[in-house]
Amino acid sequence: MRFLEKAPAKINLALDTLYKRSDGYHEVEMIMTTVDLADRIEVSPLKSDEIRIVSENRFVPNDHRNLAYQAARLIKNTYHIRQGVEIYIEKQIPVAAGLAGGSSDAAAVLRGLNKLWELDLSLEQLAVMGAEIGSDVSFCVYGGTALATGRGEQIKELPAPPPCWVILAKPTIGVSTQTVYQNLNLDEVDHPDVQRMIQALHEESYEGMCKEIGNVLEPITIQLHPEVEQIKSHMKEFGADAVLMSGSGPTVFGLTQQETRAQRIYNGLRGFCDEVYIVRMLGSRSSLD
Numbered sequence: 001m002r003f004l005e006k007a008p009a010k011i012n013l014a015l016d017t018l019y020k021r022s023d024g025y026h027e028v029e030m031i032m033t034t035v036d037l038a039d040r041i042e043v044s045p046l047k048s049d050e051i052r053i054v055s056e057n058r059f060v061p062n063d064h065r066n067l068a069y070q071a072a073r074l075i076k077n078t079y080h081i082r083q084g085v086e087i088y089i090e091k092q093i094p095v096a097a098g099l100a101g102g103s104s105d106a107a108a109v110l111r112g113l114n115k116l117w118e119l120d121l122s123l124e125q126l127a128v129m130g131a132e133i134g135s136d137v138s139f140c141v142y143g144g145t146a147l148a149t150g151r152g153e154q155i156k157e158l159p160a161p162p163p164c165w166v167i168l169a170k171p172t173i174g175v176s177t178q179t180v181y182q183n184l185n186l187d188e189v190d191h192p193d194v195q196r197m198i199q200a201l202h203e204e205s206y207e208g209m210c211k212e213i214g215n216v217l218e219p220i221t222i223q224l225h226p227e228v229e230q231i232k233s234h235m236k237e238f239g240a241d242a243v244l245m246s247g248s249g250p251t252v253f254g255l256t257q258q259e260t261r262a263q264r265i266y267n268g269l270r271g272f273c274d275e276v277y278i279v280r281m282l283g284s285r286s287s288l289d
């Protein structure tokens, strides 16, 4: 018996940091939503008692460094499972992009192994386990749209954003989340208004959502990698209604409600950037079923 799970990428519509905690993490307020660019995860039982990672993507580690491996090890040890598992990862999400690819793979493994080993755990229980692997894994267990607080692991469901096209453009640089956070000076932060973004989502206001997007990590990554600013400028020139970097970057996303304009932005950006995608927001949690 094998189980297939979709592992969608996320974007941060808002990312605010409140203060640095004594454990070294930042207390955050983030509005996250999944998009239909997804890895495909397949979990199947092995006769030998081992965790085997299989992926054709050369940027994805096939050992304990893989977040999918860590998820399998955690659930296996917690519930004293003696059976081994092969985890096949078909990678579609660019790696180290600010799109939570690794976190979403880990979340998909938790969901998949819950089924394979008939553990009958709730999403809440899986999300608590996910937080041990990384700050974004809990959100990825649920998918959909949510307010994430704490260091990112406290999840509160929000209404789906108004329908629109999302153009993703990833420059050919990798960004370390840790480095970006290390360079953040909390005294110089221009805070987005997360409450007004939540209100815009409740009001189903596309204009409100575009107005309130903001990410305190964006200026840090731009300072380290000025090409992010260039991509932002191009997206605006080609007609995106709102443009923001996702997470710690370097992927930039642009929003539009018009399909022809989305295509124009996509075509225009392909001249500057190798990895460009047109996607839709998945909206609500049920899209993972």
Ligand SMILES: C[C@@](CO)(OP(=O)(O)O)[C@H](O)COP(=O)(O)OP(=O)(O)OC[C@H]1O[C@@H](n2ccc(N)nc2=O)[C@H](O)[C@@H]1O
Binding pocket: 012, 015, 024, 025, 026, 027, 028, 030, 097, 098, 099, 100, 103, 133, 134, 135, 136, 137, 150, 151, 152, 177, 178, 181, 182, 246, 247, 248, 249
């Ligand atoms: C910034 C965000 C926004 O969605 O996304 P990405 O750019 O990684 O996609 C995430 O919160 C990233 O989550 P994740 O990638 O799971 O990070 P973790 O492994 O937990 O943390 C990596 C490092 O980032 C810093 N970190 C992370 C989260 C947080 N709230 N405060 C922090 O200071 C810490 O230095 C930590 O050691």
Ligand SMILES: Nc1ncnc2c1ncn2[C@@H]1O[C@H](COP(=O)(O)OP(=O)(O)O)[C@@H](O)[C@H]1O
Binding pocket: 059, 060, 061, 065, 066, 067, 068, 089, 094, 095, 096, 097, 098, 099, 100, 101, 102, 103, 105, 106, 175, 177, 247, 249
């Ligand atoms: N399953 C995985 N897919 C992608 N990257 C992974 C995975 N497991 C571990 N990693 C490592 O995690 C780091 C961050 O990757 P990723 O999750 O794609 O980015 P981000 O945290 O920016 O959203 C990379 O350096 C990569 O080597």
